[in-house]
Amino acid sequence: MVFALSSTATEAEQPRVLTVKEGYTPPKASSSNGRVVPIQHAAESKVNFGAEVYGIDLNHFTSADFELISDALHRHKLLVFKEQPEMLTPQQQYRLTACFDPDETTGGFAHGADPLLFQGNGVTIYGLPNRPAINAQPQVHILGRGELPPNHFDFPPGFKVKGIDHVDFHLPPHIPQEERDQGASRFYQWHWDGSLYDIPPPRVGCLLAVRTPKGPDVTVHWGDGTGRTKKIAPGATAMVAGSRALELLDPELRNTVMHSRIEYAPHAFQWMSTAHSAQLGHILETEGLEKPLDKLSPWTKDKICIYPMVWTNPVTGEKSLQVHGQGAFKLYLKDTPDGKEKIVSDLKEVRAFMHRIMSPVLSPENIYAHPHKEQDVILWYNRALWHSITEFPESYGPRVMHQCNIAASDHPSG
Incomplete structure (x- = not known):
């Protein structure tokens, strides 16, 4: 069964009180047995981030392990933890993520309090249909699509997570269903994790693969008229480096972005919920469909x-x-630190500029599509990578992922 959001429960009416982070210090150890191995990308790839980590059990990581992990994450931006002896528990997933921000004291979920999702038969579940929270550690949410494994924490039998569908968000034309059933896919939304309003974006993201779809590789279509495609594993998380995006800009444009700022919409995800995304998933189409500010x-x-x-x-x-x-x-554009600031508030102009600075890196050779393996854990530096979910045929089975995002103690300052 798929449980819909209660019609009487709103974020304001039914907030989920998140557990305040208890001080957690990993057990001390003089050294770590961890081994960091950079990912070997294909010869034609321009991707230069990512490493696999062996020899660290994340359910029992030590202070020395964390020192190695933290240094490796900032240098490689993406870490894939292999050979985990058991599934990472939600509590340890939270502790690992929280260790990256010792000054953060509330332990709050990066998108704020969750609404009530389902209540019945002695079970209460908070979250959204595509992002239910695990009661044992409510900062850990379940992402993906399909039915959860039996006896999965407090979730009732038959509970299904609602998956993403570009038909619900992208501007037509959409990929015909028969082509999707054969493995045609889309990048759903290129982003870094964060609420974009009030709450500081996480420093890191953490994702555990519980169940992965089984089937042949899918073909991602750019949908932008270029005919570009990329073969990837089903259910892969696509990633690009912000450093590569900066490198690809021409010198004049690079100089501008180095000194410029972006203002994000209030309650940005509510605001964009009635609009259409461009088919590449990086900007919105300007159709006047955004939710009015006074309706947020x-x-x-x-x-x-x-x-x-x-x-x-x-x-x-x-x-x-x-x-x-x-x-x-809105954009605040400057060419020099002390130069005159140009304010751009026309949404069509804002999006034209965003397309200009984002689209160069969104090319097959710059994208790493991580093929998740069950029981593996990935950590990524949320302040240096962009990522996107990708679609896969429903016949491939469920995709069940545990994700932990924690609001940071600080906003990005450059």
């Missing part, structure tokens, strides 16, 4: 997020173009 949940100007376009890795000093094209509401 209550908001105040002081909680609107205005972020620099370029963020800096605190360990390596590397610069990354970190922008969310679909949530962009």
